[in-house]
Amino acid sequence: MKDEPKKQKPAPMKNKSSNPSCAGIGPSLEDYDQSRFIAFKDHYPVPEDLLKNLKYEYLRRELWVPLEHNQGKITVIVDDPHNILKRDMIESLLKTKNIDYCGALKSDILNFIDFFYGVYENPTSPRSHASSKRRTMDHYEEAPSVTESDSEIVQLVNRMIQDACLRRASDIHIEPDTKEHMIHVRFRIDGECLAYKSFPFQYRAAIISRIKIMSNLDITERRLPQDGKIKYERPGMEDIELRVATVPTHGYVEDVVLRILTKGEIMTLEQINMSSDNYDQFVNILKKPYGLILIVGPTGSGKTTTAHAALHLINKPNLKIWTAEDPVEITQKGLRQVQVHHKIGFDFSNAMRAFLRADPDVILVGEMRDYETAKMGIEASATGHLVMSTLHTNNAPETIVRLLDMGIDPFAFADSLLCVLAQRLVRILCRQCREPYQPMKEEWDELARLYDEKLFSHLPIANREHYTFYRPKNQGCADCNHTGYRGRMGIYELLAVTDSIKHMIVNRKSILVMRKAAVAEGMRTLLQDGILKVLQGETDLTEVLSVCIR
Numbered sequence: 001m002k003d004e005p006k007k008q009k010p011a012p013m014k015n016k017s018s019n020p021s022c023a024g025i026g027p028s029l030e031d032y033d034q035s036r037f038i039a040f041k042d043h044y045p046v047p048e049d050l051l052k053n054l055k056y057e058y059l060r061r062e063l064w065v066p067l068e069h070n071q072g073k074i075t076v077i078v079d080d081p082h083n084i085l086k087r088d089m090i091e092s093l094l095k096t097k098n099i100d101y102c103g104a105l106k107s108d109i110l111n112f113i114d115f116f117y118g119v120y121e122n123p124t125s126p127r128s129h130a131s132s133k134r135r136t137m138d139h140y141e142e143a144p145s146v147t148e149s150d151s152e153i154v155q156l157v158n159r160m161i162q163d164a165c166l167r168r169a170s171d172i173h174i175e176p177d178t179k180e181h182m183i184h185v186r187f188r189i190d191g192e193c194l195a196y197k198s199f200p201f202q203y204r205a206a207i208i209s210r211i212k213i214m215s216n217l218d219i220t221e222r223r224l225p226q227d228g229k230i231k232y233e234r235p236g237m238e239d240i241e242l243r244v245a246t247v248p249t250h251g252y253v254e255d256v257v258l259r260i261l262t263k264g265e266i267m268t269l270e271q272i273n274m275s276s277d278n279y280d281q282f283v284n285i286l287k288k289p290y291g292l293i294l295i296v297g298p299t300g301s302g303k304t305t306t307a308h309a310a311l312h313l314i315n316k317p318n319l320k321i322w323t324a325e326d327p328v329e330i331t332q333k334g335l336r337q338v339q340v341h342h343k344i345g346f347d348f349s350n351a352m353r354a355f356l357r358a359d360p361d362v363i364l365v366g367e368m369r370d371y372e373t374a375k376m377g378i379e380a381s382a383t384g385h386l387v388m389s390t391l392h393t394n395n396a397p398e399t400i401v402r403l404l405d406m407g408i409d410p411f412a413f414a415d416s417l418l419c420v421l422a423q424r425l426v427r428i429l430c431r432q433c434r435e436p437y438q439p440m441k442e443e444w445d446e447l448a449r450l451y452d453e454k455l456f457s458h459l460p461i462a463n464r465e466h467y468t469f470y471r472p473k474n475q476g477c478a479d480c481n482h483t484g485y486r487g488r489m490g491i492y493e494l495l496a497v498t499d500s501i502k503h504m505i506v507n508r509k510s511i512l513v514m515r516k517a518a519v520a521e522g523m524r525t526l527l528q529d530g531i532l533k534v535l536q537g538e539t540d541l542t543e544v545l546s547v548c549i550r
Helices: 025-033 056-062 084-094 106-116 129-140 151-166 201-214 276-286 303-314 348-356 371-382 396-405 410-416 441-451 499-506 511-520 526-535 541-545
Strands: 064-070 073-078 099-103 169-177 182-189 192-200 226-232 240-249 253-261 291-296 321-325 335-339 362-365 386-391 417-429 435-437 469-471 485-496
Touching: 056 064, 056 106, 064 084, 064 106, 073 084, 073 106, 084 099, 151 169, 151 182, 151 192, 151 201, 151 240, 151 253, 169 201, 182 201, 192 201, 201 226, 201 240, 201 253, 276 291, 276 303, 276 417, 276 485, 291 303, 291 371, 291 396, 303 321, 303 362, 303 386, 303 417, 321 348, 348 362, 348 371, 362 371, 371 386, 371 410, 386 396, 396 410, 396 417, 396 485, 396 511, 410 417, 410 499, 417 526, 417 541, 441 526, 441 541, 485 526, 499 511, 526 541
Parallel strands: 073 099, 291 386, 291 417, 321 335, 321 362, 362 386
Antiparallel strands: 064 073, 169 182, 169 253, 182 192, 226 240, 240 253, 417 485, 435 469
């Protein structure tokens, strides 16, 4: 009896990347690979938990991708389900052997990867497949010839930092845009973000890696925020320090923000543009031997600058001054300055305890953000020390109520508090191009209403017909980056604690009651101080109203 002829195993297909719509190709592959075959569909949910440790470029190169996690088993599509080496690598990366390997066409695997990473384009769109593929290659695969060590990238980052310094920028914002496929860079100048330049999208990894290397950060970590510092040397100029923060953003890219910490001369109280009566009152308070001084306002309102200007006034060889800051941005000779480290448990309250054992006369606390720090500050001020601190509140009366709401003892607080100085920063009209004009009656009346008509009528100003206002010139000039403004100045609200205010603190009066009492005793609100600077031609009402409402 003759043996039956053996069935011939179908020959391997040479091109698995052919058109997936070819009839019978799916069943043929299933029969040949003896495994389930999966065609591309755009209804699969993105398996974010499986993709978090996998890079887009790597998956496209190796031609596999995890598809879903179902009943304790991970489904993976791969171009060759029987490749033992590739399976070992996949199991090592996914940290499990419980994997269901499924076959798929090369084109479908690439479509799944593009779809999961948000770069898939529907082939039925007017854009051709070749154009779509070229766009993916150009914008989502790293250019192998561009790395963080290339002279082009090094010079680009250096020029960016130098230009930011020349333009008086306080921050550099690097923002990869996954829709426009460009890297946009903006400078924050005088509180406003202005466009600087845009760079090719394929430079994004090289630019960010270069900055991470300069700031001693982990270039392989792209999923978590990181922060660090750069000490940047400028040839022939003063060195600067930059505070670096990286933030992962949508589209598997990272944003970077660099805060420029210049080491210029310390501003004095005369230079921060306080009105004469606020200046005189604040200086008299600083001369007191003990008590609590609070400087309040939102982030970026100049609180640290004002605090160091105040310390500069009282910084004498016969006083021991300790500061606890996060970070130490301004340094002064004669001050003993400490950087707090929250990660190791060395916070503001711990620094305060250490200072009280180190024979202080004056203590500056970077921020009273919790009950423990506030309590320590009040206790230190009650034991013969002058304590200064900052707080994130909107105005002076609100600060008092905020601290009472923390649980601070109102009697000890009222006894120790000397004053609360609230402040904001507004842009100054460019001296080179500001335009003079005569205010209309409606504008004059609006100023009076905002200031308080009764108090406005007592100001030593001429009538509207003989008064000149100033406004920014349209398009500005080269000196002000065509914005109409150059530089910033402070507007202030100084609440000096009198006996009546102390009585209100003990009785926990409301913000409104405290405000009315303080104004009746001569306090000028933030809005009123800003309007006075409008009348002096320093700024305009639009700027003032952009930072305070009353």
